[in-house]
Amino acid sequence: MTSAVYPSLRDRVAFVSGGATGLGAEFVAALAAQGTRVAFVDIDEPAARRLVEDVAAAGHPRPLFLPCDVADIPALQQAIAATHDELGPISVLVNNAANDRRQRVADVDVAAWDASFAVNVRHHFFAAQAVAAQMRALGGGSVINLGSISAHIDLVDLPSYITAKAGVEGLTRTLARELGPDRIRVNCIIPGWVMTERQLRDWVTPEAEESIRRNQCLTEPVMPVDVARMLLWLAADDSRMCTAQTWVVDGGWM
């Protein structure tokens, strides 16, 4: 299978949160393979450093890793400023970091709820706010938020995560409206159940595989690369008149 090359992404600067593993790592590698200069933040430093070496060894621009907990907004703002200083103005922002820790309704206290919102929706807003001036100066940019199929199907044990992910969709629409006159596009990708290493390790049982086959129209598993291909298109100028939308990559589950 061949995949697209996007000349508009070459030499651009992208910033990815939660880029060390899972979908985020796929996004970092896919953007770098287009010649994009990528900075990413994460709390998993060993995985991040391995990814930097792997991408550079493949002959792509060496990503810039900045250790940062996205729940710490001043640290996130500092990482975005450091990216500007090192690589130049950011024209692609990928708000990807999240934590889908399982919680029973009865067990969620205020601290757990707030901690979940801090990692699943709050940083999206403050990262977009921080890059907006850089994108405006460039004459435009693309912000891509990661939502989740979980906000659209019947799932339990994720009340704060699902509420935050529903919020990501609303945030996408209002940011697109306010930033549109500056040619800053804001879109939301809704992945279905994607077979990252962590999902395969922690959650994909034979029963789960059966549920995927039953619920998806396309019965093959959704892989990280499938989501990355949508992300590249939304990042590139090929999608120049697309904003304020959700883009579902779920094999037809929703």
Ligand SMILES: NC(=O)c1ccc[n+]([C@@H]2O[C@H](COP(=O)([O-])OP(=O)(O)OC[C@H]3O[C@@H](n4cnc5c(N)ncnc54)[C@H](O)[C@@H]3O)[C@@H](O)[C@H]2O)c1
């Ligand atoms: N994998 C799926 O099936 C799936 C389905 C729907 C939506 N999504 C969404 O796609 C995105 C990526 O999913 P994933 O499965 O790769 O997630 P993941 O949990 O496997 O990886 C998230 C990354 O974010 C990092 N991270 C976690 N907390 C952080 C923090 N406080 N500060 C900085 N980095 C932090 C982790 O270290 C990790 O590298 C998320 O927004 C998720 O909600 C994933």
